[in-house]
Amino acid sequence: MPHHDLVIIGSGSGNSLLTPELEGLDVAIVEKGTFGGTCLNVGCIPTKMFVLPADRVVEADDAHRLGVAFDPPHVDWPAIRDRVFGRIDPISRGGEDYRRGQDDVTLYRTRARFTGPRALLLDTGEELTAERVVVAAGSRAVGLAVDGLTGVDPDRGVHTSDTVMRMDTLPPRMIVVGGGFVACEMAHVFSSLGVRVTQVQRSARLLMAEEQEISQRYTDVAREHYDVRLGTKVTTAERVGDAWRLTTEGPDGGTDHLEAEVVLLAVGRRPNTDLLDAAAGGLETHPDGRLVVDAQQRTSVPKVWALGDISSEHQLKHVANGDARIVAHNLAVDLGRVAGPPREQDDRPVPHAVFGHPQVASFGPTAEQLRSDGTEFVSYTQKVGDVAYGWALEDTTGLLTVHAAPDGRLLAAHMVGPQASSIIQPLVQAASFGQHAHDVARGQYWIHPALAEVVENALLGLPLEG
Numbered sequence: 001m002p003h004h005d006l007v008i009i010g011s012g013s014g015n016s017l018l019t020p021e022l023e024g025l026d027v028a029i030v031e032k033g034t035f036g037g038t039c040l041n042v043g044c045i046p047t048k049m050f051v052l053p054a055d056r057v058v059e060a061d062d063a064h065r066l067g068v069a070f071d072p073p074h075v076d077w078p079a080i081r082d083r084v085f086g087r088i089d090p091i092s093r094g095g096e097d098y099r100r101g102q103d104d105v106t107l108y109r110t111r112a113r114f115t116g117p118r119a120l121l122l123d124t125g126e127e128l129t130a131e132r133v134v135v136a137a138g139s140r141a142v143g144l145a146v147d148g149l150t151g152v153d154p155d156r157g158v159h160t161s162d163t164v165m166r167m168d169t170l171p172p173r174m175i176v177v178g179g180g181f182v183a184c185e186m187a188h189v190f191s192s193l194g195v196r197v198t199q200v201q202r203s204a205r206l207l208m209a210e211e212q213e214i215s216q217r218y219t220d221v222a223r224e225h226y227d228v229r230l231g232t233k234v235t236t237a238e239r240v241g242d243a244w245r246l247t248t249e250g251p252d253g254g255t256d257h258l259e260a261e262v263v264l265l266a267v268g269r270r271p272n273t274d275l276l277d278a279a280a281g282g283l284e285t286h287p288d289g290r291l292v293v294d295a296q297q298r299t300s301v302p303k304v305w306a307l308g309d310i311s312s313e314h315q316l317k318h319v320a321n322g323d324a325r326i327v328a329h330n331l332a333v334d335l336g337r338v339a340g341p342p343r344e345q346d347d348r349p350v351p352h353a354v355f356g357h358p359q360v361a362s363f364g365p366t367a368e369q370l371r372s373d374g375t376e377f378v379s380y381t382q383k384v385g386d387v388a389y390g391w392a393l394e395d396t397t398g399l400l401t402v403h404a405a406p407d408g409r410l411l412a413a414h415m416v417g418p419q420a421s422s423i424i425q426p427l428v429q430a431a432s433f434g435q436h437a438h439d440v441a442r443g444q445y446w447i448h449p450a451l452a453e454v455v456e457n458a459l460l461g462l463p464l465e466g
């Protein structure tokens, strides 16, 4: 039975663990799916590459407000799709070939599950043991339990984000079920590319977890672009010819029927612990299936660490990468290759962005959460349309809300609007380093008349003490 110094389960963020400090170890990587994991192959990177042409279409359509008109776009789906995967697939293959070429790395292209602490059985029948194990097995899209919908079936038009980006042709109609990150980004992409999209969201707004006004504005804009059904759930599904007919129940209890060639299920992701027989490995899990880890990313079993979606409450790539940096360091400390102490998670804010139309970006609690926690705070909302670049953009919907402690510490920022994912970063920095809001605003020049003046003005608007 092969015994390795280190076994890594999952080649997404797990593949970035092998820093120079770990050189020379006998390492095994076990990967059951496409090499490189979710972000590279079916997640962050392809989705954002699809969002870009979608943004172009919306911008061109919107340009009449600036005095410029374009003809309706010609959308070449195979060209759009092949640009994306023509770039990504070779990176995945190259990464796999590189690992195969390393003398001290063994790649097992199959599923692993635990049979005991640091003991694994592969679907090929091979058994492995290891001195150290890192579980980086990620998460997967969940399905929808609805009568008539017998699971994800891309050949019959029932997709998740794993398959929808590789469709041969664009369908005339698509029903997107869900109102979170994936659903909103995909509804933006496919509606902009000419598909008649209906988004079905069981809650009262899209992106419900966002600050209420941001979620409301996002929902209002989405409704201008495609059909959004709020407070609506899918009750049954049936196949009608080449299409799906979904029966829905609306907020007033009334039923309706929606038809589309493609149904995209975007109703959340669950950690892959069940595929791993985590319990057999002695690994404790949270009620939602995540592995329990401490601040050093150690699981409940000695010399077994975990990182990324399998253990994190944030299913975000920058968080998985941060976890991987901690685990790589702590492995090196454990091996005596670098001096301690081990690294720990700190309380830095975790930002996220939704690359829909418009973009949404945020970190920290919403006003509602701050109030229910009894936190003392002050707020200011700066409209994008009220700064000079916002005039240039003719922006009517963008805004940035900042929440701060009365002493000037930034607690949260929530933005909807153009390039929100980048605009918000100076606020993430200020909050991460404990900078005073007014120091950030007045301790530097803000390029005029750049969009970042939204940040400057939001900070200056905060009614702080002193």
Ligand SMILES: Cc1cc2nc3c(=O)[nH]c(=O)nc-3n(C[C@H](O)[C@H](O)[C@H](O)COP(=O)(O)OP(=O)(O)OC[C@H]3O[C@@H](n4cnc5c(N)ncnc54)[C@H](O)[C@@H]3O)c2cc1C
Binding pocket: 009, 010, 011, 012, 013, 014, 030, 031, 032, 033, 034, 035, 036, 037, 038, 039, 040, 042, 043, 044, 045, 047, 048, 110, 111, 112, 113, 136, 137, 138, 139, 161, 182, 272, 275, 276, 307, 308, 309, 310, 314, 315, 316, 317, 318, 319, 320
């Ligand atoms: C459509 C979409 C868009 C996204 N966009 C963004 C974004 O813009 N920004 C952002 O920050 N995040 C985004 N995310 C989230 C981000 O992709 C994930 O948080 C991140 O990829 C998680 O990395 P990971 O290493 O934990 O898991 P993964 O990258 O999923 O790696 C886990 C690997 O483990 C393998 N595996 C699982 N179980 C086993 C087993 N038992 N044996 C062997 N191998 C196994 C899997 O096949 C997989 O390759 C997006 C996700 C999706 C689905």
Ligand SMILES: NC(=O)c1ccc[n+]([C@@H]2O[C@H](COP(=O)([O-])OP(=O)(O)OC[C@H]3O[C@@H](n4cnc5c(N)ncnc54)[C@H](O)[C@@H]3O)[C@@H](O)[C@H]2O)c1
Binding pocket: 144, 145, 177, 178, 179, 180, 181, 182, 183, 185, 201, 202, 203, 207, 233, 234, 266, 267, 268, 269, 314, 315, 316, 352, 353, 354, 355
């Ligand atoms: N830009 C990004 O950073 C990005 C993009 C995509 C995904 N992600 C990550 O991946 C995670 C998963 O994304 P997601 O959009 O699948 O999940 P999500 O948790 O963001 O949204 C799930 C949505 O499905 C709805 N839902 C859940 N169960 C349902 C049911 N039975 N019927 C109808 N609706 C139901 C919820 O109300 C919610 O609107 C995100 O939380 C995020 O961390 C990040």
